[in-house]
Amino acid sequence: MDNRNIIMNHYTSSPYKKDFNPDLNYQKIETKSDSCIDHLNIYVKFENNILKDAYFNGEACAIATSSCSILLKNCLNKTVSEIVEYIKNFDNMVNGKDFNLEELKEAIVFKEIVRQGHRKTCAYLPYQGLKKLIDKR
Amino acid sequence: MNIEDFPMLREDLIYLDNGATTFKPQCVIDKITEYYTKYSANAHRGDYDISYKVDQEYENSREIVRKFINARFKEEIIFTSGATESLNMIANGFFGKFIEPDDEILITQTEHASNVLPWFRLVNEKQAKINYIPLDDNHYVTLENVKKAVTPKTKVISLASITNVIGDERPIKEICEFAHQNNIFVVMDGAQSVPHRKTDVIDLDVDFLAFSGHKMCGPTGIGVLYGKKELLEEMEPQNYGGGMNESFDNPNEIYLKELPTRLEAGTPNIAGAIGLGQAIKYLDSIGMKKIEAYEKKLRRYAIEKLINIPYLDIxxxxxxxxxxxxxxxxxxxxxxAYYLNKYKVxxxxxNHCAKILNQETGVLNSLRISLYFYNTESDIDSLxxxxxxxxxxxxxxx
Known part of the structure; x- marks a missing residue:
């Protein structure tokens, strides 16, 4: 599948985009862009420091939405420290530093797109949210 | 029209975001440069020629603004950083002194954040209340609905004269007439109207008016607070400091200057004020009536074309x-918007800073084009x- 299709699939039919479920009692992080209208809510459940389940909702563009979907997909069943490493790796990619290609899996689709400055903020928004949540822990 | 006056319009782009800010004509850029290159001194230091020149230019801009909105006195024109600061000064500096618990402030759900949040803060501080004027099916304000929303507790009605998402023009004059009969003050947020329509504060009889320079071909960081003189006399300065005091010896003996200086503490935005004066001279040279007529015609042209696109929800x-x-x-x-940007549009x-609007329209976000007199039918055709x-x-x- 080419990059465009990966992004569009995650944008239009992400298995992680769900309506809020109050019964689940997950930790929530709300992440909003300063420069545009992207607004995502991410809900996570950690067990023994491992991300066991996660979903998101909100109003955001194709890039922010698909990036959030891929982020959650890639982080499920990872430990907190593995997630921190993963986020750092993504951060390196979007900022043009050395990064581990294999670890990023589908998130690699954003490698070129983030060269459009304003799109970088969109792709990074869910990472910023999850990072904030982990920092709080 | 007047495209040739704007250096930015020589760039390869179509600019349809004039509700956010406008381009600057060369004469405004030149005027700002003139201040920074020919008489770049502080104001209120008339001991030497170039500072005297600053005072002349700065006060001349105040006079230009006065004439432009037909205020009675120069003292009624206060330079601020923009409509946001003006509205905060009105809410805190004036109404902060008079609002009491249970008093009501009347706004609408289509106001810009700058005409919502200062009031939210005030009602939180004073245990007062915000009420919303119900809007009609087009999300418009009608005098009838204002009358329905007013109670004996209503102290102020604060409205944009043209809203920044719906773009409707409110019957401010009629609202003022009704409000004043009931001892209610009227604040007009003119950020989206003053650049596009002739504004006459005497005819409207508004108590306060706020607008920004950068949305009317002027520089960023400059705006205007207009208030009736007798009301501004009552306004508590939000900033204390240089320029606005007469003398002070101890906390109990602070003597402030007269209007308008009393409300302009610190070194003012001199280049901004002078630039705004030039921008207004420029707009006047075209004529506000002509600008209004041109924009209305261009809007009709745009609607006639856009309405034919079946999947567009206007x-x-x-x-x-x-x-x-x-x-x-x-x-x-x-x-x-990103797609259009690829084609330099x-x-x-x-939500255009109108975050409670979605409660009214049911639409969370939208695309907005906002026209100015330098936009053309060709811009619309490309869009x-x-x-x-x-x-x-x-x-x-x-």
Whole structure:
């Protein structure tokens, strides 16, 4: 599948985009862009420091939405420290530093797109949210 | 019209975000440069020629603004950083002194954040109340609905004269007449109207008016607070410091200067004020009536074309300002804006700082084009052509 299709699939039919479920009692992080209208809510459940389940909702563009979907997909069943490493790796990619290609899996689709400055903020928004949540822990 | 006056219009782009800010004509840029290169001194230091020149230019701008909105006195014109600061000064500096618990402030759900949050803060501090004027089916304010929303507790009605998403023009004059009969003050947020319409504060009889320079060909960081002189006399300065005091010896003996200086503490935005004066001279040279007529005609032209695109949901077909808000069915507004940006068309996606508007319209976000007199039918044609192919929008939005 080419990059465009990966992004569009995650944008239009992400298995992680769900309506809020109050019964689940997950930790929530709300992440909003300063420069545009992207607004995502991410809900996570950690067990023994491992991300066991996660979903998101909100109003955001194709890039922010698909990036959030891929982020959650890639982080499920990872430990907190593995997630921190993963986020750092993504951060390196979007900022043009050395990064581990294999670890990023589908998130690699954003490698070129983030060269459009304003799109970088969109792709990074869910990472910023999850990072904030982990920092709080 | 007047495209040749704007250096930015020589760039390869179509700018349709004039509700956010406007381009500057060369004469405004030159005027600012003149201040920084020929008489770059501080104001109120008339001991030497170039500072005297600053005072003359700065006060001349105040006089230009006075004439432009037909205020009675120069003292009624206070330079601020923009409409936001003006509205905060009105809410805190004036109404902060008079609002009591249970008093009511009347606004609408289509106001810009700058005409909502200062009031929210005030009611929180004073245990007062915010009420909303119900809007009609087009999300318009009618005098009848104002009358219905007013109670004996209503102290102030604060409204944009033209809203920044719906673009409707409110019957401010009629509202003032009714409000004053009932001892209610009226605040007008003129950020989206003063640049586009002739504004006459005497005819409208508004108590306060706020607007920004950068939305009317002036520099950023300069705006105006107009208030009736007797009301401004009562306003508590939000900033204390240099320039605004007569003398002070101890905390109990602070003597302040007269209006307008009393409300302009610190070194003012001299270049901004002088630039705004030049911008107003420029707008006057074209004529506000001509600007209004041109924009209305261009809007009609745009609506006639946009309405033919079946998947376009236009939120404000009826309004007659230069603001058109719409969505492309099934495509997030920001993605459409990114697509248009690829073709150098600048439009705004979002809630446009009117975050409680969605309670009224049910639409969370939208695309907004906002026209000015330097936009052309050709700009509209390019936009319409780009929006006329939905497959292309979806294909190229990433």
């Amino acid at each position: 939120i404000n077909i009826e309004s007659d300002s230069g603001i058109i808000s719409f969505n492309v069915d099934g495509v997030f507004s920001q993605d459409v 600048c439009v705004r996606a979002g 319409v052509e780009l929006l006329s192919n939905k497959e292309k929008i979806v294909e190229e939005m990433l």
